[in-house]
Amino acid sequence: MNLHQLRFVREAVRQNYNLTDAAKALFTSQPGVSKAIIELEEELGVDIFKRHGKRIRGLTEPGRAVLQSVELIMQEIDGLKRIGKEFAAQDSGSFTIATTHTQARYALPKVVQAFMQKFPKVRLSLLQGNPKQIADMVLKDQADLVIATESIAEIAGLVSLPCYQWEHVVVVPVDHPLLQSKALTLEEIAVYPLITYDSAFAGRNKIDHAFQLRNLKPDVLLEAIDADVIKTYVELGMGVGIIAGMAFDPERDKGLRAISVGHLFGMNVSRVAVKQGAYLRSYIYSFIELLTPTLNRKLIEQVMHGEKDSYEL
Template identity: 85%
Template sequence: MNLHQLRFVREAVRQNFNLTEAAKALFTSQPGVSKAIIELEEELGVDIFTRHGKRIRGLTEPGRAVLKSVELIMQEIDGLKRIGKEYAAQDSGSFTIATTHTQARYALPKVVQAFMQRYPKVRLSLLQGNPKQIAEMVMRDQADLAIATEAIAGIDGLVSMPCYQWEHVVVVPPEHPLLKLKSITLEEIAHYPLITYDGAFAGRSKIDHAFEIRNLKPDILLEAIDADVIKTYVELGMGVGVIAGMAYDAERDKNLRSIPVGHLFGMNVSRVAVKNGAYLRSYIYTFIELLTPTLNRKLIDQVMQGGKDTYDL
């Protein structure tokens, strides 16, 4: 048994049981991958994959158990490599963050700037997607950590920790009738066409739930993944926008006014998530601490070892 065989098994699954694509991903030949997998099956005495002719189609029941062990072994191997690299170069390396557009555009710039000033030799990359996509990026080792709202909490294989709270705001043109009200209600918002986030982003589920429990059916005119897009159409007078509070800046958005609506849609919590059992380089701890001062290395390790995130934001 060798590491090449384990890598081949893992990559075959990742490539949807296509050995040709697995071979390409690992820069080797398809016959070599096939032979190595057969040799591993012979050594273990079980079939890892179901087959139709020479093609593999899926995992057998013992194959699923083998894959779990393979993932753990390869994760440990990756951890050993990272330990070596960190001790060889404490202040350099690569660091990939998977996050949503809202976080990348509005919440992270100052944190990233402070981080890069402290670690100028670290190559930092930002990958964007919806919460499901960025969670998958971390699970597939394409990113070191994910940052999004509550949507990434409770995903098997990830450890997530709360970072900071935020609320939605309604954005409208300067002379909009809603600005004259002392206290805004859902019923009053529902009188106007609504422009807000796509269902996978920025607490949209809370917006929908708030209207639902009041038996209101707002006219959703437009859905977008980008708060800047939402604000653009609000400026054109096409409707009322509901965006994350962090996405509104009075100085920058001079053609808009905002109304806090946390009392209507509830508070949201952005979270940072890492792969369960991942080895975190020292500068990743630093980044998380810059992101949220309530977290430190001791608390992060406690949560990753199975402790509850009992700290207050």
């Protein structure tokens, strides 16, 4: 048994059981991958993959157990490599953050700026997507950490911690009738066409749930993943917008006004998550500490090692 065989098994699964694609991803030959997997199966005495002719179609039951062990072993190997690199260069390397548009556009710029000033030798990358996509990026080792709202808290394989709370705001043109309301209600909002987030983003489930509880069916005219898009169509007079409070800036959005509606839709919590068992370089801990003053390296390590069952704001 050797590491090459384990890598081939893992990559075959990642490439949807296409050995040609797995070989390309690992810069080797398809026959070599196939032979190595067969030799591993012979050594273990079980079939890892289901086959149809010469093609593999999926994992057998023992194959699923083998894959779990392979993932753990390869994660430890990757951790050993990162440890070596970290002690060789404490303040340089690469760092990839997977996050949503709202976080990247509104919550992270000042944090990223402060981080880059502190660690100028680190190559920082930002990857964007919906919560499921960005969580997968971390699980597949394409990113070091993920920042999103609550939806990442329940994803298996991730260890997540809360960063900060935020609430939604209703955005309207400067002369809109809703600005005259002393205590905005869901009934008042539902009178107008709504422009808000796609269902995968920024607490949209809380918005829908609040209306459902009051048996209201608002006319959602437009859904978007980008608060700037929502605000653009609100300025055109097409409807009332509901966005994350962090996405509204009175100086920048002078043609709009914002009304806080945390009392209607509740508070939301943005979270940071890493892959369970991952080795984090020192500057990643520093980034998390810059992101939120409520977290520090000691607390993060406690949670990652299972010494603290939960931590909430």
